[in-house]
Amino acid sequence: MYSLLLALIYVAFVSLGLPDSLVGAGWPVMHGDLGVPLGSAGVLTMIIAGGTIVSSLLSELLTRRLGVGLVTAVSVGMTAAALFGFATADAFWVVCVWALPYGLGAGAVDAALNNYVALHYAARHMNWLHSFWGVGASISPFIMSHAIGAGLGWASAYRSVGIIQAALTVVLLLSVTLWGRVNPVATTTHTVDEPRDEQSGTEPTRGHVPLRTVLRIPGVRLVLGAFFAYCALESTAILWASTYLVTYRDVDAGTAAAFGSLFLLGITAGRFLAGFVADRIGDRALIRGGFLTIAAGVVLVALPVPTDAVALAGLVLAGLGSAPIYPAIIHSTPANFGRHTSHAIIGIQMAAAYTGSTLAPPVFGGLSALLGMWLLPLYLGALVLLGLLLSERLNKVVDEATLARDDATLDAER
Structure with missing residues (x-):
């Protein structure tokens, strides 16, 4: 189970990187087709960033209620839906509307996956997983370049990445039960001591931790x-x-x-x-x-x-x-x-x-x-x-x- 879930998390980190560089790669063509100035990309990225910040802050509460597996699946699904929305957009305001679930999905899954890996896997995997994020971020500009160069249009690139994200969503939904079967490992020698369950060796379940706390x-x-x-x-x-x-x-x-x-x-x-x-x-x-x-x-x-x-x-x-x-x-x-x-x-x-x-x-x-x-x-x-x-x-x-x-x-x- 440990290795199977780890492989799935590696794939998930690649998928995290895929949408991140699509807007920048396609915007030189997109802005003309949408009839907006080149600088309008700033508005789009601010909406995405705003959604990401909000969902990052809510990630802990959502994960405690739904579980990391379901939060990851739903978040990737939201990103897939947003990518398909981008692909069908014919006006800038439509792109801005889809930018909100684009950002909301990215923030929740980013925080949930990072915390899960920090708790359950060694430091080497954290570095390699973030390296795989870079692989995803490097692949998507090539997808956009091919789509534009082949005359398929920038929408085709969003559609292609959306299909990848949708397929991953299905896999994640099928694997939800795996996420609770991995035993946590010690992170470093400076771990903060907390009460542990004597039989399972894991920390007792507690409630949501408020921001002010x-x-x-x-x-x-x-x-x-x-x-x-x-x-x-x-x-x-x-x-x-x-x-x-x-x-x-x-x-x-x-x-x-x-x-x-x-x-x-x-x-x-x-x-x-x-x-x-x-x-x-x-x-x-x-x-x-x-x-x-x-x-x-x-x-x-x-x-x-x-x-x-x-x-x-x-x-x-x-x-x-x-x-x-x-x-x-x-x-x-x-x-x-x-x-x-x-x-x-x-x-x-x-x-x-x-x-x-x-x-x-x-x-x-x-x-x-x-x-x-x-x-x-x-x-x-x-x-x-x-x-x-x-x-x-x-x-x-x-x-x-x-x-x-x-x-x-x-x-x-x-």
């Missing part, structure tokens, strides 16, 4: 800030790196585009490689090493040297450094805050992630319009520093809480 847990605000900073950094680099290379460093547009895509490919490859060492070195080392590697890459991008090779190498290095941070933060959540509260916290982390990804790129766009594109390395560097400082502070808070709890246990035993 979660936010009062020591360290939660720190991890939200660190996650916000990382996702803001990643999305800003993906959107603006090529423009920075062309407009400020005078790099050839084709070369800049290629290396801009290598940042995303570096994340995908880096997560695959990180999986081989994740269980040995632990989540903390992955997060710390990732931020430091990004910092080194940003420094290389900023160096005022005559050759472009240094800046291009720095961009690839930053992509590799970004790779393990997202999965490591997610995987460390049950260890840092306890298994009972992990889903609620991961849901809020997803919301913080999407908020950072949504807000940071346009903020930089506004700043660069006022001050110049030279600001990009400083902007990224500030986000790296913020993420590193908050994550290190989180480690101290968790260690202090663990030490205080151990002291209290010793006192009670005496």
Whole structure:
């Protein structure tokens, strides 16, 4: 059961990535057919992000009531329906209407799957699963390119991915009973102690954890800030790196585009490689090493040297450094805050992630319009520093809480 369900989760992570890059890949053609300006994509992505944030916050409550298997199936089904809706849309307002279930489906399944993997599987699988998300995100632009190049139209690409999502929905519905049969494994040596059932060895079932309760847990605000900073950094680099290379460093547009895509490919490859060492070195080392590697890459991008090779190498290095941070933060959540509260916290982390990804790129766009594109390395560097400082502070808070709890246990035993 363990291996069968794990294989299904890998497929589910590929499906998570498939819709994520469809809008960007097809929008240069879509906006003309829909009769709206190129900048209208911002409205569409904001609606999708809003739905994703809302469903991320509700994911823990829904999963406690329906179970992770059913929430995953329903969420993927909502995404499939939205993709078919996109494929039949003949006006921009119709696309905006379908963007809401598009985002709602993505947020709920993202939080539910990430929490399930953090509780039940080793750190290597968390990295490899997020690498498979990158595979899905890389495949869909090729589907869109083929559809447009073959004269089938952008709607055909949405329809094709919708069929894939619909097929996965059926498989997920048939496998709902599997999700409760996998025994949890220990996440790290820093696991927060909680009462356990003596016969089953698992935590007792508890109720929904309210948002206000979660936010009062020591360290939660720190991890939200660190996650916000990382996702803001990643999305800003993906959107603006090529423009920075062309407009400020005078790099050839084709070369800049290629290396801009290598940042995303570096994340995908880096997560695959990180999986081989994740269980040995632990989540903390992955997060710390990732931020430091990004910092080194940003420094290389900023160096005022005559050759472009240094800046291009720095961009690839930053992509590799970004790779393990997202999965490591997610995987460390049950260890840092306890298994009972992990889903609620991961849901809020997803919301913080999407908020950072949504807000940071346009903020930089506004700043660069006022001050110049030279600001990009400083902007990224500030986000790296913020993420590193908050994550290190989180480690101290968790260690202090663990030490205080151990002291209290010793006192009670005496």
